[in-house]
């Protein structure tokens with residue numbers, strides 16, 4: 001059985017959602033970043049961490065990709081053009097959504113107080129909204145890649161939810177409708193139900 005370290009309030013939600021989508025059994029170990037149990041597995045102290053037998057896998061996107069390839073679900077086969085497009089899209093989401101939100105978080109509560117530049121947040125909010133408008137133009141179906149739900153949809157929806165919590169604008173109607181649809185997925189609801197506090 002897989003062991004997943006992290007919490008619903010972290011990027012571990014992406015992996016929880018994936019595991020619920022593919023129906024694989026797992027144990028969730030609710031652990032905060034830098035907890036000694038995490039540091040023993042990941043020297044950076046970051047979550048999520050997935051343990052599969054003796055193997056330790058870090059980084060949410062790497063974990064999603066591993067699970068998708070291993071179980072043949074939620075990803076196009078490696079070596080196909082569709083997969084290249086899926087990987088490009090996932091990288092774009094990490095660059096244009098995740099990185100922007102993460103920079104805002106670092107300058108809000110992650111970095112030491114004297115290293116934070118709170119003024120950067122207005123610029124990041126503008127950038128996020130612009131990036132969402134660009135992404136919105138690419139959606140050509142119920143999912144980011146048309147008719148097929150992939151791990152890119154998990155990363156995108158997680159970032160859209162994160163944006164709401166962080167007070168980032170999600171004004172684009174297409175993106176709002178998309179996120180609403182994604183949140184209706186039973187596996188997403190089951191993943192959220194793992195929240196303990």
Ligand SMILES: N[C@@H](CCC(=O)N[C@@H](CS)C(=O)NCC(=O)O)C(=O)O
Nearest residue numbers: 010011033045046047048059060061
């Ligand atoms: N790119 C990594 C980022 C992991 C990450 O930064 N996780 C946050 C929680 S969502 C964390 O552990 N932060 C603690 C830190 O940065 O020290 C991923 O997608 O898993």
